Amino acid sequence: MMKKILWSFALSAIVLAGCGKKEEPPAVAPAPVASAPAPAPVNAEEKVLNIYNWADYVPEGMIAAFEKESGIKVNYDTFETNEALHAKLVAGNSGYDIVVPGSVFAKPQIEGGLLQPLDKSKIPNLSNLDAPIMATLAAKTDPDNKHLVPWAWGFTTVGINKTKVAKALGKMPMPENAWDLVFKPEYTSKLKSCGIAYLDSPTEIIPVALHYIGKDAYSNDPADYKLATDMLAKVRKDVRIFSSTMIDDVAGGKACVAIGWSGDMNIAAARAKENKSKDEIESMLPSTGALIFFDTMAITKDAKHPNNAHAFIDFYLRAENAARMSNEMNYPTANKAGVPLVKPEIAANKTIFVEADYFAKMIPPSSFSNEAREAMANAYNSFKKGK
Numbered sequence: 001m002m003k004k005i006l007w008s009f010a011l012s013a014i015v016l017a018g019c020g021k022k023e024e025p026p027a028v029a030p031a032p033v034a035s036a037p038a039p040a041p042v043n044a045e046e047k048v049l050n051i052y053n054w055a056d057y058v059p060e061g062m063i064a065a066f067e068k069e070s071g072i073k074v075n076y077d078t079f080e081t082n083e084a085l086h087a088k089l090v091a092g093n094s095g096y097d098i099v100v101p102g103s104v105f106a107k108p109q110i111e112g113g114l115l116q117p118l119d120k121s122k123i124p125n126l127s128n129l130d131a132p133i134m135a136t137l138a139a140k141t142d143p144d145n146k147h148l149v150p151w152a153w154g155f156t157t158v159g160i161n162k163t164k165v166a167k168a169l170g171k172m173p174m175p176e177n178a179w180d181l182v183f184k185p186e187y188t189s190k191l192k193s194c195g196i197a198y199l200d201s202p203t204e205i206i207p208v209a210l211h212y213i214g215k216d217a218y219s220n221d222p223a224d225y226k227l228a229t230d231m232l233a234k235v236r237k238d239v240r241i242f243s244s245t246m247i248d249d250v251a252g253g254k255a256c257v258a259i260g261w262s263g264d265m266n267i268a269a270a271r272a273k274e275n276k277s278k279d280e281i282e283s284m285l286p287s288t289g290a291l292i293f294f295d296t297m298a299i300t301k302d303a304k305h306p307n308n309a310h311a312f313i314d315f316y317l318r319a320e321n322a323a324r325m326s327n328e329m330n331y332p333t334a335n336k337a338g339v340p341l342v343k344p345e346i347a348a349n350k351t352i353f354v355e356a357d358y359f360a361k362m363i364p365p366s367s368f369s370n371e372a373r374e375a376m377a378n379a380y381n382s383f384k385k386g387k
């Protein structure tokens with residue numbers, strides 16, 4: 001099959017090359033050439049693919065398996081925040097072929113022409129994706145699903161080291177709403193002794209803070225950001241760690257409570273067990289809901305290896321690869337065909353594949369205008385500086 005495709009490809013390249021020559025017949029007949037070199041296919045790509053994805057998001061060996069099978073060398077780099085990826089895309093010439101923005105950022109990136117439409121004929125495994133999730137993405141972010149393919153989804157929540165938190169709280173019982181642990185001074189003043197960690201990104205922290213104070217998490221109104229940072233200012237001195245790669249901090253006991261991502265908190269829980277830690281770690285389901293995110297693969301506008309990028313996207317969409325992501329990275333997959341291959345203990349973990357009644361409580365992603373993101377970044381930076 002592969003050979004056939006390559007052959008017909010080479011053939012059409014020869015025909016095209018021949019056509020070009022016909023336009024202007026040479027004045028002098030060229031000397032006959034014994035064996036002309038075969039013309040290169042018109043859009044031959046070097047066997048390279050440059051991927052930029054979130055840290056701690058790809059199962060071990062998956063990239064190597066793709067390289068082995070395809071003969072394509074993958075340069076795999078990681079970023080820690082949507083802001084970092086966005087800045088690269090806006091600057092242009094990032095060198096990356098595939099990037100994985102959260103849908104909150106993918107929307108303005110599509111609108112700004114930073115991502116190219118997919119050639120769906122090159123991604124037959126698109127049919128493995130969950131239709132309702134794709135319909136949601138089409139309605140809110142990417143009309144007709146032209147640019148984005150889900151990598152995973154998950155939610156921003158609170159992760160705790162149950163053992164250390166219980167000790168630090170002493171007689172004080174756990175709050176009903178887990179967000180209190182990271183936002184309410186009564187709790188943070190106690191928990192600072194065992195370490196409070198926040199994700200280090202304006203568009204992660206301001207939305208959860210807005211949600212906590214009863215505002216729309218995706219408010220575009222800078223006046224709301226002021227209210228969020230007024231609340232945050234009261235706990236600022238208690239927050240010790242700002243990081244978007246906090247798995248080891250939580251697993252190793254450096255932080256006893258964190259605003260983090262559901263899968264990362266579950267990985268931390270598993271890692272603590274592997275390390276035979278006596279402490280138990282839990283990814284929480286706050287009573288008022290957590291903030292859902294969708295991370296999506298897309299091909300950059302100026303990608304130098306679009307064919308290889310399509311090949312990788314199709315590879316990732318195989319049911320078994322999607323299931324491996326859930327099994328090893330602890331994020332739910334949007335790949336319906338992959339779900340039956342998810343290990344029973346992961347599928348049964350309610351903080352990974354949440355139940356319908358909790359799902360209904362969660363806050364779906366939306367997006368921000370460029371101005372709003374700028375105002376949010378300013379608000380966040382002054383909070384962090386403690387001003």
Ligand code: N2P
Nearest residue numbers: 054055056057261295
């Ligand atoms: C990183 C997972 C990224 C989730 N481990 C946030 N979009």
